[in-house]
Amino acid sequence: MQPDNLIFLGPPGAGKGTIAKALVQKLHVPHISTGDMLREAVASGSPIGNKAKSVMEAGELVSDDLMIQIVRERLQNPDCENGFVLDGYPRTVPQAVSLENLMNEWKQEIKRVFLFEVAEEILVQRITNRRVCPKCGRVYNLVSLPPKSEGVCDDDGEQLVQRKDDREDTVRERLRVYQEKTAPLVDFYSERKKIVTVDGAAGIDRVCEIMLNTLDGE
Numbered sequence: 001m002q003p004d005n006l007i008f009l010g011p012p013g014a015g016k017g018t019i020a021k022a023l024v025q026k027l028h029v030p031h032i033s034t035g036d037m038l039r040e041a042v043a044s045g046s047p048i049g050n051k052a053k054s055v056m057e058a059g060e061l062v063s064d065d066l067m068i069q070i071v072r073e074r075l076q077n078p079d080c081e082n083g084f085v086l087d088g089y090p091r092t093v094p095q096a097v098s099l100e101n102l103m104n105e106w107k108q109e110i111k112r113v114f115l116f117e118v119a120e121e122i123l124v125q126r127i128t129n130r131r132v133c134p135k136c137g138r139v140y141n142l143v144s145l146p147p148k149s150e151g152v153c154d155d156d157g158e159q160l161v162q163r164k165d166d167r168e169d170t171v172r173e174r175l176r177v178y179q180e181k182t183a184p185l186v187d188f189y190s191e192r193k194k195i196v197t198v199d200g201a202a203g204i205d206r207v208c209e210i211m212l213n214t215l216d217g218e
């Protein structure tokens with residue numbers, strides 16, 4: 001059977017991470033978020049983290065060379081045998097070309113690219129209200145998904161924080177970078193007939209159901 005090699009494409013705040021976390025539990029494949037990997041590298045003070053820190057805080061993209069190397073290594077991990085959900089990668093045409101070459105080299109292919117669509121004002125609202133647990137990574141939203149007691153994680157009682165790049169001015173810059181560098185991937189994957197569009201404003205269960213039905217029908 002062909003592995004479930006999936007890509008989640010869409011602007012920041014479209015719900016890719018939240019849906020990915022739910023979907024991988026059903027598919028039993030790893031959720032590979034390049035943003036999470038970079039944030040871990042920054043937190044640990046590794047050389048990669050030190051290189052990426054200021055770029056991320058400004059809402060810009062980390063270099064293609066570095067990202068291509070990180071993802072190539074990650075996808076070689078045995079946990080990717082039955083597939084993977086790539087969340088936040090590829091984000092540029094050179095990254096997509098490199099991934100395609102990698103898949104060819106390994107005699108695999110990307111099965112589907114789920115494109116998350118959400119109106120820009122909803123994205124800004126969602127991102128600026130996003131809070132995360134620095135310990136376990138659980139993501140909350142002050143309006144739509146608040147923690148049970150204000151400001152602390154339901155799971156471990158840790159004080160929630162706002163990502164530095166989730167502040168409004170950086171969010172606008174991230175959306176601009178998305179339009180310039182990442183939106184061209186919609187054409188790239190449309191030409192390869194891989195895109196399935198999902199409504200990122202629909203509920204988590206509904207979006208997961210649509211995705212699983214799409215994958216089942218293949």
Ligand code: AMP
Pocket residue numbers: 012034035036038055056057059060061062063067087088089090091095165174
């Ligand atoms: P995310 O959590 O996906 O929004 O990613 C947070 C930040 O990490 C982005 O704004 C970029 O600075 C960086 N980043 C994550 N993935 C990539 C990628 N594929 N290419 C370049 N930079 C990335």
